[in-house]
Amino acid sequence: MRGEGIEALNHDVLIRRSLEMSPNGFITIISIIQGVALALLAENTFEKPSLLVGIQSVSLLLIFVSVFYWYLTLSVLIRWAPSFLDCLLPFAIASLEIPPAFFLGNARAWNLWLAMFWAGTAIGLWITRKWCPPSHFGDARDAYRRFIALLSELQMIAGVGALGLAFCGIFAYLDWTHQFFWGTAGALTVLTTVGFVVFRVEHGASRIHTHFGVSRPPFN
Numbered sequence: 001m002r003g004e005g006i007e008a009l010n011h012d013v014l015i016r017r018s019l020e021m022s023p024n025g026f027i028t029i030i031s032i033i034q035g036v037a038l039a040l041l042a043e044n045t046f047e048k049p050s051l052l053v054g055i056q057s058v059s060l061l062l063i064f065v066s067v068f069y070w071y072l073t074l075s076v077l078i079r080w081a082p083s084f085l086d087c088l089l090p091f092a093i094a095s096l097e098i099p100p101a102f103f104l105g106n107a108r109a110w111n112l113w114l115a116m117f118w119a120g121t122a123i124g125l126w127i128t129r130k131w132c133p134p135s136h137f138g139d140a141r142d143a144y145r146r147f148i149a150l151l152s153e154l155q156m157i158a159g160v161g162a163l164g165l166a167f168c169g170i171f172a173y174l175d176w177t178h179q180f181f182w183g184t185a186g187a188l189t190v191l192t193t194v195g196f197v198v199f200r201v202e203h204g205a206s207r208i209h210t211h212f213g214v215s216r217p218p219f220n
């Protein structure tokens with residue numbers, strides 16, 4: 001026989017439970033995926049070290065950090081009751097980080113897999129922007145507009161990164177004699193994309209915090 005209910009469900013309890021579970025659930029999922037991806041990256045990096053592998057490994061590591069950083073930032077700014085789609089997106093997008101760890105040194109596959117990752121990220125950002133209502137920010141409509149603008153900027157950055165990596169991957173297939181060049185070009189595209197993402201999130205989050213009277217200087 002089951003025991004008595006510890007806490008009866010009501011409006012306030014439902015909201016409090018959603019607030020507690022939403023960020024913890026997302027960060028836990030992302031942490032597990034990132035841990036698996038990091039272990040595979042380390043294993044494959046040291047198995048076949050070369051200059052190209054080293055460059056690709058550092059680029060992939062920074063993607064892991066930026067994904068975790070984005071979800072952490074997002075969980076601070078907005079909270080909601082998770083749906084099935086919310087649970088699917090972290091697996092669908094973050095799991096695209098894992099296959100490139102198996103293609104270190106392979107300019108073609110590595111570039112094309114990460115092109116799919118950034119394309120998936122752009123789609124995820126579009127979904128977040130489309131279904132994020134102003135109620136997340138209450139009466140602070142200016143902060144809401146800043147957040148939506150940040151999502152739009154990040155979506156554009158991810159889309160450009162995806163196109164750049166697809167370009168490098170396709171040319172790596174067509175140009176067999178310059179694999180190191182196209183592999184390095186793809187890694188530089190990743191580093192540039194990550195740099196723009198971090199830069200925009202730092203300044204965007206800082207402005208939103210400042211709107212609510214919280215000191216959060218960029219890169220502090």
